Amino acid sequence: MKKLLSTALSLLLLNAVYAAANFTYTNPVCGTLTASFTNTSSGTNTAYGWDFGDPVTGSNNYAFNATKTTQSHTFSSYGTYNVKLYILNISSQAVDSIEHTIVLAPTPVLFVLPNSFQDYCQNKDTINIFITAANDPAYKYSWTPIPKSYVSSNHNSVEYRFTNTTTFTVTVTDTTTGCTNSLSRTIVFNNCTAPTSQFTFPIPQCGVFNVSFRNTSLAAHHYKWYFGDPNSGINDSLSKNDTSSVNHSFSDTGTFNVSLVVFDSLESKKDSSVKQVRIFKQSLARIYNNDTTQCIGTSTTLTGTGFGTASWSPALGLSTTAGYT
Numbered sequence: 001m002k003k004l005l006s007t008a009l010s011l012l013l014l015n016a017v018y019a020a021a022n023f024t025y026t027n028p029v030c031g032t033l034t035a036s037f038t039n040t041s042s043g044t045n046t047a048y049g050w051d052f053g054d055p056v057t058g059s060n061n062y063a064f065n066a067t068k069t070t071q072s073h074t075f076s077s078y079g080t081y082n083v084k085l086y087i088l089n090i091s092s093q094a095v096d097s098i099e100h101t102i103v104l105a106p107t108p109v110l111f112v113l114p115n116s117f118q119d120y121c122q123n124k125d126t127i128n129i130f131i132t133a134a135n136d137p138a139y140k141y142s143w144t145p146i147p148k149s150y151v152s153s154n155h156n157s158v159e160y161r162f163t164n165t166t167t168f169t170v171t172v173t174d175t176t177t178g179c180t181n182s183l184s185r186t187i188v189f190n191n192c193t194a195p196t197s198q199f200t201f202p203i204p205q206c207g208v209f210n211v212s213f214r215n216t217s218l219a220a221h222h223y224k225w226y227f228g229d230p231n232s233g234i235n236d237s238l239s240k241n242d243t244s245s246v247n248h249s250f251s252d253t254g255t256f257n258v259s260l261v262v263f264d265s266l267e268s269k270k271d272s273s274v275k276q277v278r279i280f281k282q283s284l285a286r287i288y289n290n291d292t293t294q295c296i297g298t299s300t301t302l303t304g305t306g307f308g309t310a311s312w313s314p315a316l317g318l319s320t321t322a323g324y325t
Contacts, residue, residue, distance in 0.1 A: 019043030021087045021098040030179035031107035033075045039068045041087055041096075049086040049094070078104045105177035108139060112170060112183055119266050121192030122164060142171040162187045190265040195220035197262040197273040207282025209250045213258065215243040220262035220271075228257040253279045283308050301325065 020042045029035045039048060050063040056076040063071050075081060080103050086094040139156065145168065147158035160168060169184040196218040204211050215223060225238040231251035238246055250256060256279070261272040285306045294300055304310060304324045312321045 019087045019096050021048075021085050021096045023083075023085050023098065023100070025083070025100065025102055027100075028103040028105050028178045030105055030177070033078065033104060034072055035075065035102060035104065036070055036072045037083065037085070038070045039065070039085065041068060041085070043087070046090050047088040047092070049088055051084040051086070053082040053084070075104055078106055080104075103177055105174065105179045108136070108172050108174045108179055108181045110170070110172050110181040110183050112185055117185065117187050119188045119190050120162070121266070121268075122189040136172075136174075138174055138176045140173045140175055142173070144169045144171075160187075162189070165189045190221075191219070192264050192266060192268065193219040194269045195262040195264055195271050197260050197271040199260050199273065199275070201258075201275070201277065204277065204279055206280045209279055210247055211250065211277055211279075212245050212247050213260075214245050215240070215260065217243060217260065217262045217271075219264070221265040222263050224261045224263075226259045226261070228259070250277070250279050253281050255279075285310070 022040045022042070024038045024040055025035060037050070041048065046066075048065045048068065050065075050071055050073070052061050052063075052073045052075070054061050054073070054075050057074070060073070063073070065071065073083075080101060082099055082101050084097055084099045087096045089095050141156050143158055145166070147168075148161045160166075165186065165188050167184055167186040169182055171180055171182040173180045197220070198216045198218070199213050200216060201211055201213045213225070217223065220243075221241075223240045223243070225240065225246055225248075227236050227238075227248045227250070229236050229248070229250050232249070235248065238248075240246065248258075256277045257274055258277050259272055259274040261270055263270045283306045285304060288303045288305065289300070292300065302312070302325070304312075306324070310322065310324050312318055315321045
C-alpha cells in the first residue's frame, strides 16, 4: 500500500514538472477597464491561480479556478499591469507560472471640424473643405479616401475637393498606447433641378364642398398646399413630402384661391401655382302650383322658385322654357 501511494505521488509530481503555464489576451485593451484572459496552459494540472497586479481592487485582485477557463478582471484604472498565472499542485503550491504585461488605455479623443455640413447641388457645386481632427502629438492619422492635400499621416488637417456625395473617414491611432478611434462624415449632393408647381382638380358639383387635388409637379422634393380658406382653421394649409392627392373640405360657398408651393431638397429653389375653385350651393327648385286637371285648349300659369337660372321641360306647349314663370 505504501508503495502504491508513493508511485501515485511520483506520477502527480511528474505531471506537475511538465506543466507549463500560459494565457492569451488582447493588448492593448482600449476604452474599457475590463480585460479577459484565456488560460492555454499545458499539462494535467490541479488548479490555477491569478494575480492581476491590481492590489487596489482588494480580494478581487486574485482568482482561483479548478479548471482551465477564461478569466476576466475589471481593473481600478487605466494603466499598465503585470498579470500572473500560477499552476498549483494538490498542496496549493505553485509548480509553474507566467507573467504578461498589459496596457489598458482610454479610446483616443477624436472630433472633426466642421462637425456638420450643408447639402450641395449635384453637377453644380464643387466644394473645397478644410477638415481638422483632434490634435495630439502622439496621434497618427489616416484619411479615407485620400484627401486633395495629403502631406503625411501625422497631419490632422487636410483639404478635400468634393463634387458628389462622399463619405470620408478619419482614423486616429495613439502611438503611446496603440488604441484607435474612427469617425465618418458624409457630404451630400442632391439633384437641385428647379422644381415646377402644377396641379389639377375636377370642377366641383353644386352643393359639393370637398374637393380632391392631384399634384402633378415636376422635380420637387416637398410641397406646401394653401387652400385660401381661413375659416377652415388649421386645415387651410398642408405640408407633404410626396405627390399623393390631397383633399380639402371648404368651409362655405364662394371663390377660393388654391396655391401649391414646391421646393427642391435644399429649399434654395421653389415654384408656385394658383388656381381658383368655385363652390356653389345646391339649387332647390320648386313649383308652387298643385297638381290640376285642365281642359284641352286651355292654359294655366306655372310659377317656380330657386336661385340662379331656371329652365322648364318638356318644351312642347310652353310659352317659354326659361325663367321662373
